[in-house]
Amino acid sequence: NAGVTQTPKFQVLKTGQSMTLQCAQDMNHEYMSWYRQDPGMGLRLIHYSVGAGITDQGEVPNGYNVSRSTTEDFPLRLLSAAPSQTSVYFCASSATGTNQPQHFGDGTRLSIL
Amino acid sequence: GENVEQHPSTLSVQEGDSAVIKCTYSDSASNYFPWYKQELGKRPQLIIDIRSNVGEKKDQRIAVTLNKTAKHFSLHITETQPEDSAVYFCAVSRGDMRFGAGTRLTVKP
Numbered sequence: 753n754a755g756v757t758q759t760p761k762f763q764v765l766k767t768g769q770s771m772t773l774q775c776a777q778d779m780n781h782e783y784m785s786w787y788r789q790d791p792g793m794g795l796r797l798i799h800y801s802v803g804a805g806i807t808d809q810g811e812v813p814n815g816y817n818v819s820r821s822t823t824e825d826f827p828l829r830l831l832s833a834a835p836s837q838t839s840v841y842f843c844a845s846s847a848t849g850t851n852q853p854q855h856f857g858d859g860t861r862l863s864i865l
Numbered sequence: 866g867e868n869v870e871q872h873p874s875t876l877s878v879q880e881g882d883s884a885v886i887k888c889t890y891s892d893s894a895s896n897y898f899p900w901y902k903q904e905l906g907k908r909p910q911l912i913i914d915i916r917s918n919v920g921e922k923k924d925q926r927i928a929v930t931l932n933k934t935a936k937h938f939s940l941h942i943t944e945t946q947p948e949d950s951a952v953y954f955c956a957v958s959r960g961d962m963r964f965g966a967g968t969r970l971t972v973k974p
Contacts, residue, residue: 794966851897856908
């Protein structure tokens with residue numbers, strides 16, 4: 753099993769550009785989420801999904817869109833990149849239920865110039 | 866929303882000493898409390914977790930204690946080793962998972 757796979761690993765964008773960060777899991781997990789990690793601020797929840805067709809906002813959703821058309825995939829879209837979105841982005845998944853451990857991908861390091 | 870506070874932000878200990886990291890949370894409906902370890906440039910990885918119906922859990926040199934009344938839980942690492950050096954995150958879940966800001970632990974040989 754590959755677990756949680758994120759692509760790309762690194763990306764540089766110019767301000768105003770849009771892009772999609774990909775996340776796929778092969779564990780048949782219902783719950784998936786996106787976090788951003790900035791120095792000294794831990795992991796902040798952007799969006800999450802409890803199953804296909806269902807998404808909800810986390811702590812810092814502005815500037816990001818998500819969709820969940822399949823159980824396996826949970827892409828994160830930056831609509832118009834801003835320097836404040838420079839960060840490391842982690843996707844995670846867990847089995848159904850509120851008290852299950854999350855499995856993280858390797859992260860995408862994103863720089864906005 | 867849930868507010869998770871983690872202390873200290875940095876912790877330095879001598880090899881063989883114990884390390885304790887504490888987290889407090891605000892939402893009494895939270896029912897799952899994991900701890901993650903993150904080495905430089907790597908993904909966070911689960912090291913231990915506890916659910917709200919349990920007060921303490923141990924796994925070799927690592928233990929977690931939970932006080933639901935006071936809304937705090939702690940990570941205890943005994944007999945620390947240099948390979949324990951990393952950033953540790955607590956998290957709290959009541960449907961969505963929120964993380965503390967992290968503790969950078971340095972174990973000096």
